[in-house]
Amino acid sequence: MELLTAIAIGILFAIGVFQLLRRNIIRSAIGLIILANAVNLFLLSTGAYIGVEPAYVSNTTGVLSDALPQALILTAIVISMGGTAFVLSMLYIISARYKTSDMDEIDGLKN
Amino acid sequence: MPESAVLLPLIIIFSGALLSALFGLPWLNRRLTVTQLSWLLALAPLSSFCILVSFLDNLQANLILSWQVAWLPSIGLIAGLYLDSLSGLFGLLITLIGTLVIIYAGQYFKGDRSAWRFLTYMLLFMGAMLGLVMAGDVLTLFIFWEATSIISFLLVAYKYNDETARRGAFKALFITGGGGIALLIGLLFVSHVCGSTSFITILASGDLLRNSTFYPVILALVALGGFTKSAQFPFHIWLPDAMSAPTPASAYLHSATMVKGGIYLMARLNPVLGQTEIWFWLLTLVGMATMLAGAYLGLKQNDLKSLLAYSTISQLGMLMVMIGQDIEIAFKALVIGILAHALYKSALFMVAGIVDHQTGTRDLRRLGGLRRSMPYTFGVGAIAALSMAGLPPLFGFLAKETLLATAFHPSLPNMVAWIFTLASIVTGALMFTLAVMLLWDTFMGEPRDPTVRGHEAPKTMVLAPAIPAIMSLILAQLPGPKDEAALLANAARAAHGFKVKVSLALWTGLNVPLLLSALAISSGVALFIYREQVREFQARLAPRLTFNTLYDGILATIDRSASWATRLQQGKLRTYLVIILAGTVMLFIGFRGLSLELDLSVMRWPSLSFSGEMAILRIFALFLIVGASLASIVVGSDFTAILALCASGFGIAGLMVLESAPDVALVQIVVDILAMVILVLALARLPRLQRLKAQDVTFRQSPAGLGRDALIAVVSGVMVMLITLSALLSRSRQSVVTPFYQANAKTMVGSKSIVGAIIADFRGLDTLIEIGVFSLAGLGIYTLLRYAARKFGDTGSQLDELPVPSAPPFPTLGIGGQKPSSFIRVLAYVALPVAMVIGVTDIMYGHDQPGDGFTAGVIISLAVGFWYVVFGYDETRRRLNWLKASPLIAAGILLAIFTGIMAAFINGNFFSNVDFGHMLGLPLPKGFHLSTSFLFELAICLSVLGSVTHMLNTLGHPGEKDTENTRRLQEIEELEKQ
Known part of the structure; x- marks a missing residue:
């Protein structure tokens, strides 16, 4: 199972990077979100396969799943959501400034 | 007298600076003239002077007053103050002349309403200078040392419209700041040799320092700091140029304080670094050169202040000798x-x-x-x-x-x-x-x-x-x-x-x-x-x-x-991305790639049974995630790509359910939807033509370029896969801290949900920072888009002042300019209160069941987002005018901090759990605890709601370029007339 998860994370990452490098600015944003998803999946997989029961104290029947990575992902999801929204607004501003959403026409970093 | 009394002079002066800064507020500024303000503020250095005088009795007996606080005790860092006669002498001069200069500045700037800024800088400088001479350890000394350099920059460049003032200020900062860096390294060497950063230890380890192999290095670095600050030859050139400061600043900085900082440093360290041949020659020669050069050059001056500056240089040289x-x-x-x-x-x-x-x-x-x-x-x-x-x-x-x-x-x-x-x-x-x-x-x-x-x-x-x-x-x-x-x-x-x-x-x-x-x-x-x-x-x-x-x-x-180095920059965002990613990949291959240890034997293959792992469902979820993401590449339309992305997110949520992480799955689902809403809003805000044009060129590049991108993507994917495998296979299966959480969630937090307990309590500070970041993102988007709007001509600049129509018909319609059916409108009306009920329930019972403040906030925001989609910008803002984003954020964060502090007062621990309902014996519904966790979750909900509202308000704003909407509206109106 680890191999499958690792491969899935690898593919997700590759897709994210590839999307990030597109000329279309919206695709770059999508790429960023996919990268964040890959990272969340990675965090999840570090805690997986230990327990099968949700991490509630009231669950006394089985092995509880690892709560720590879950809490970390929770934080990571929120932060990456905030970050994505912020990046989106920056991308929007770049589009508004250069009157284009084509990354190849944006060369203002030079000046 | 307690040791911490030494802090008093500093606290008073910095409070004075704060008070002065408050006079920047127009309504306060009107109350007092500059002269009156200066009299008021002069009380701060005056009372510090009096306090220092009252310390004199102690100082005369050659005692020292010292106060310390552990800063980072684990690496031996302390912060503290140290007052002996030498510091006392400087301190008295700083506060006495400071008092006079503040009064003098009140006259000098008579009638200038903006002089509060000058007085604030002066008091800040005074505090920094006093801190410098009273520093009890090398790091405190360095911090105040740099503070004097920076504030002196602000003072010299006070008349910032004047180019010579700016140049003079920059020169002073360049030279003294450079010296400051040398000093920092030198002082770190000193504390390394002495084994402590405290002056008490350092001043007792003279022989250790003088016999250390580092002695010449320490001497050179410390002297560089002292010489630049005290304008010693050949670093004296900054002082005459700094004369473009307003005269009260010169009278203070360049007579008794700033330039004396270097003298103080050398005098302070003389007992431990001095009394050697090299010290003697270095200080004597440099000092003598300064002494002569200053006096000689002074004679050439025609400007009163320049003449004084050069004579100061000469005098400083003499002191150095x-x-x-x-x-x-x-x-x-x-x-x-x-x-x-x-x-x-x-x-x-x-x-x-x-x-x-x-x-x-x-x-x-x-x-x-x-x-x-x-x-x-x-x-x-x-x-x-x-x-x-x-x-x-x-x-x-x-x-x-x-x-x-x-x-x-x-x-x-x-x-x-x-x-x-x-x-x-x-x-x-x-x-x-x-x-x-x-x-x-x-x-x-x-x-x-x-x-x-x-x-x-x-x-x-x-x-x-x-x-x-x-x-x-x-x-x-x-x-x-x-x-x-x-x-x-x-x-x-x-x-x-x-x-x-x-x-x-x-x-x-x-x-x-x-x-x-x-x-x-x-x-x-x-x-x-x-x-x-x-x-x-x-x-x-x-x-x-x-x-x-x-x-x-x-x-x-x-x-x-610099301009030569930046010729490499060719300015295209995508090229930078390619370089950064390719560089990262190469770093990985170069340093780590070959040494990854993969022990594949411990790997478990999916067992195709439903008893334990539900492997097939997991594999299905993984396929959904990867497949949907792949689809986001190949589909032609941006909107479809966003939908595919959303599906991929749902796949992740499904996997989380299978991994028995219901809390995370819930958050993942709501965040996934929210991300989609925001992406669609941003997409809709882009002008249509521009959007379509970009959509067309998504893949339009040379085959070589496409191949390069694919190569980078594949290599980084493989790299991440290897890292993941190595991380998953080489780590211990059993977490060290999780058992602690499992054992204590119920007893310490009163929460059955272990994840919830970690979020709200065990790692509460983490969560506070997290909502801080999220709120900053919301505020940042708001600020950015307002800025962009003002700069690039978009109506968003009047987001607040936008005339909100008082009655229908509202000028904008839902997304795409469609007028939604009555059914959808009613659904939207109902959705918001329902979402609120769900949200509140989430918060109330989040201890024991999935759900927390964040989910609650996002669920309510989603209902608001739904309104944007259905009713459009104007109608939503009009109907939800009670939904004020910034106050919500402020309320959320303040409540969170307040909760933490309250718990600290009751339990002694920041963010520990206090169950008020239990404490007061309130008759509350079963399963609901009126506790600090509840308040904290509520705070999270408020700030998240505020932040998302900001995002929706700004990204959901149609912008003036969206003429399509107005055109549609007109068409509909015409149809209705017929």
Whole structure:
């Protein structure tokens, strides 16, 4: 199972990077979100396969799943959501400034 | 008296700075004139002065007051203050002259409503300077040291519209800041050798330091810091340029404080770094060069303040020489010199300021004859200038006498003694000439320029320089000013390391120093009489290559190499991304790739059974995630790509359910939807043509370019896969901390959900920062888009002021300009209250069941987002005008912090759990706990709601380019009419 998860994370990452490098600015944003998803999946997989029961104290029947990575992902999801929204607004501003959403026409970093 | 009383002077001055900054508020600014404000603020340094005086009793007995607080005890970092006689002497000068300068500035800036800014900087500087001399460890010292450099930059560049002021400020910062970095490294070496950053330890490890192999390095670095700060040759070039500061700042910074910082540092460290051959030569040579260069260059100046600046340089050089000597009398000369110079130089600067203020010029070639129109200023200036000239019966005379006595001291090597004596006489003569020239050309004779006319300044403005001037008269006259002498003696002892006898007797009989002094004064008189000829000679001798040329050359070289280095930059965002990613991949391959240890034998293959792992469902979820993401590449339309992304997110949520993480799955689902809503809003905000054009070129690039991107993507994917595998296979299966959480969630937090307990309690501070980041993202988007709107002409700039229509029809419709059906509208109406109920339930019962404040916030926001989609921007803002984003964020964060502090008060731990319902015995529904966790979750919900509202409001705003909507609206209206 680890191999499958690792491969899935690898593919997700590759897709994210590839999307990030597109000329279309919206695709770059999508790429960023996919990268964040890959990272969340990675965090999840570090805690997986230990327990099968949700991490509630009231669950006394089985092995509880690892709560720590879950809490970390929770934080990571929120932060990456905030970050994505912020990046989106920056991308929007770049589009508004250069009157284009084509990354190849944006060369203002030079000046 | 508690040790922490040492903090008091600092706290008072910084509170003064805060108070002054508050006067930037218009409604407060109106209440007081600048003069009144300055009187009020002068109370801060004055009371600090009084407190320091009250410490004197302790200091006289040569005790020290020290206070420390553990900062990062695990790596041995402490922060603290240290007050002995040496710091006390500096502290008294800082606060006394500070008081006078603040009052003086109140007159100088009379009628200037924005002068609160100047007063704030001055008080901040005062606090930083006081902190510098009272620092108890090297790091505190360094922080305050840098603070003085930075605030002095702000003060010198106070008139920021003036280019020379900006250049002067930059020069000062460049040189003193560079020295500061050297000092930091030097001080770190010192604390490394001594094993502690505290001065108490450092000052007791002199032999350790002097015998250390690092000694030459430490000496060079520390001296570099001290020399740059104290404007020693050849770093002196910043001081004359810093004269573009407003005169009150010069009077303060460049007489008694900023430049004395370097002197303080060297004197403070002299007992542990000094008394060596190399220290002696370094300080003596540099100091002597500074002494002579300052006095010589001073004679060339026509500007009152420049003249004073150069004489200051000369004086600083002399003090530096004193620190380098290893004889008792040198330290007597040092402390007397510090005191004398601070008194007369601050007075002279303030007098120069008055002259400038009243006549409009500081040019000696135009001034003259002001003694009649400004008699009081003349009187004050005369006393101060004669003290500078070193004439009896003023304090400056005493300073010069002790200097000459040091120079002629028999313990010095023969050759040095001769050069030193000669240099002292020459400097003395030049200083005499400078002082008399300054006085004569300003006040005596007839005005060179008849248009320059002055009238007497207000009494308080003259009073400020009068006090130090009169002090330099009185201090030399008192028969036995025991207290002062004792303080000076102790200060000198702290700087020397051994006992120093200090008497302030003016007449010590007819001896060699007196004769030398007479020689210096008579040569000074001769120089003064022939000053025009001498100055002409100087002008002819002027070297073409000065240190300023060198400084300009260095700056130009930095500029040139920067522009050369940035030629590599070709400006396209995508190229940078390619370079960054390719670089990362190469780093990985180069350093880590070959050494990844993969022990594949411990890997478990999916077992195709439903008993344990539900492997097939997991594999299905993984396929969904990967497949949907892949689809986001290949689909043509951006909107479809966003939908595919959303599906991928749902796949992740599904996997989380299978991994038994219901809380995370819930958050993932709501965040996924929210991300989609925001993406669609942003997409809809882009002009349609632009959007379509970009959509067309998504894949349009050369095959080689496409191949390169694919290669980078594949290699980084493989890299991440390898890292993941290695992380998953090589780590221990059993978490170390999780059992603690499992065992204590119920007992310590009263929460059945372990994840919830971690979020709200165990790692509560983490969560607080997390919602801080999220709120900042919301505020950031709001600010960015407003800025962009103003800059690039978009209506968003009036987001707040946008006229909200009071009644239908509203100008914008839902997404795409569609008028939604009544069914959808009713659904939207119902959705919001339902979402709120769900949200509140989430918060109330989040302890025991999935759900938390964040989910609640996002669920409510999603309902709001739904409104945006259905009703469009205008109608939503109108109907939900109670939904105020920024106040919500503020309320959320304040509530969170308040909750944490409340828990700290009750339980002693920040963010620990307190169950109020249980404590007070309230009849609450079963399963609901009115506890700090509940309040914290509520706070999270509020701030998240506020932040998302900001995102929706700004990204959901249609913008003026969206003419499509208006066109549709018109069409619909026409249809309705028919």
